[in-house]
Amino acid sequence: MFACIHGADAARLADSFSPFVEMVDEKTAVFSVTARQLGRLKSAQAAVAITVEAAILAAQNLPGYTFIPPGQEARVLGALSIDALPPDPELFETLHLWGIRSLEDLARLPDDALASRLGARGLWLQRLARGAFERPLRPRISATIYEESAELEHPIKLREPLLFLITRFLDDLTARLKSQSLAAAALHLTLNGTQRTHSVPFPTRDVKLLLKLVEHSLDRQPPEAPIAKIRLELIPTEPRRVQHGLFTPAAPEPEKLELTLGKIRGLVGEKNVGYPELFDTHRPGVARPTGALLPFRYFRPPLEARVTAERLWTRMFQGKILQIAGPWRSSGDWWQPGDWNRDEYDLALSDGALYRIYLDRAPKKWFVEGVYD
C-alpha cells in the first residue's frame, strides 16, 4: 500500500514513516506504508491506496484521511472533477465538449474508442481516473558526500605521515565509490581550511593515481603550517568505459599522462602545459585560420624594434630592409582590457629571413612579432 500526505509539513511527516519518500511537489509526499502505520496517518490530510497515483489524487483532492480499499479506486475517485488530473488543456477541452465532467464519466468510456480518438495520452488519463495506473515509487535519494576528515591533536609536520593519512582516506572513499559503481571526477583536499582542487581528466578509483596527484600538488605548493585539520572529498561520477580497438593508434595511458603532466606542471608552471586552442576572434595569434598560412614562429614577448625606411634594429638582430608589404590595420576588444590596435607589415630583411613587424598604435612603438619559417 502507498500513502500520500498533502500539506505544508508533508516532507517531515513522510520522513517519520519511511526513508524512501517520493516528493511529487513541495506539499505532496508519497511513500510505502504497512498496516501497522495506518493509525498514525488518520489525523493528517492523507490518503492510502494500492497504487501511487490513486493515493496522490485522493490526498490532493479529498478532505481529511481517505482509505481506498483495493478494487474500489474508481468508486472513491469517481466524484472528483477531471480538473484533478494532470493538466492537458487540449485534451480537457475535448472532454468538456463531450460532456465529461468527473473522473467517473471518464472511467466509463470504452478503452478502444477512447484510444482511437485521444491516443495514448487519453488512455493514460483514463487509467488515472480509474485509479488503475500502476508505477513504482520514485524515492528521492539525497546526494551522498564522499568525504573523510580528521582533526588532529598533534599537528602533522612531515610529508610522509600526511600522505599516510591521505592514503587511508582514499582507500576508504574509493571503496565506497566502488560499492556504488561510481568513480572520482575530482578531488578536494582541505588542509587547515585551505582547499585545493584536483580535477581528474577521466573518472578513476585508482588510489595510487589520486595519491600521486596529491603528492605533486604538495610538492608544487607545500602547506604553510603543520596540518591540524584535514578533509578529503571525492566528487563522484559515472566510471569510464572504453572499448579498445585492434587498429587504434597507440596513445599515452591517461593515468600515466596525467602524472607526467603533473610533474611537468611542477617544473614549468601550471599555465604552461596543455593543449593549444583557437578562438572565434580576430585577435592575432589566437584566431581560427581561414586558409593555409605560412608557418610562423613567435618571439614572445615581441621584440621591441627601431625601424627606418631602410633598416631595422632589435636587441637580437638588425638588417637592411629589402622588401616590405603592408600595412594591415587591425584593432579590437577596445571595450575591455587587453585591446589591440596595430598596423602589421611583412618584411624581408638582408639576413635572409622574413619577419612580421607591427606598429602598436597606442604607444607608437614598433615590435617584431615573429618570423615566417
Place this chain on the structure above:
Amino acid sequence: MAAAFPLGWRHVEPLDILSAAGRDFPRGRISEITGTRSSGRTSVLHELLAASTGRGEYAALVDTKDAFDACSAASVGVELSKLVWVRCGGNAEHALRAADLLIQAGGFGVVTLDLAEVAPAALNRIPPTAWFRFRRALESTPTILMVLADHPLAKSCSSLTVKTTIKMPPKRAVFTGQAPFLLLRDAG
C-alpha cells in the same frame, strides 16, 4: 611529405630525397631539423605534426622559447586537440627534463624538442649524456624524438638530420598589388 612544402626559397631537397626513397623519420630514434630563420624548419615540423596527429597519434611539443603558432599549425592540418604543448619560458634545462618525462610516459607518436633561437650558452650546458639517455629511452618505443635547433646538437645520437637552408635570396618573396599596399602571396 614533400608535396606539403610549398616553401619557395626554403631548401626542401632532403625531404624530397626522403620521400622519393619511401622513407620517413625513423621511429624510436632521434631526428634533427636544423636551419636558420625562414629556412623552413618550422614548416617541416608542422608537416610532421600534421602527419602524426592525422594518423590519430598523440604528439607533444616542448617549446623552449614559447614560439609555437597554433594558428598556422592548425592551417596545415595539425590536430591541436592531440598535441600536448609545454612552454618552458626559455629554460633549456626545463625543456630537456620535460622531453625526458614525455618520452618516459610513452604512447606519443612524436615528441618535439624545439631548441631553436635558444642562446648558445644555454645549449652548451646540455650534457652530451642527455642525448644518449634520450636515445636509450626511445629505443624500444614507436616515438620519434624530433629536435629543432639552429645547429646540430645530438651529434652521433641523431639518426637523421635534416638541414634546411635559404636556397635563394629573399628577394624571391612574391608580393602582389601596388605599393604601399603590397600583399605577401608566397615566400618563393
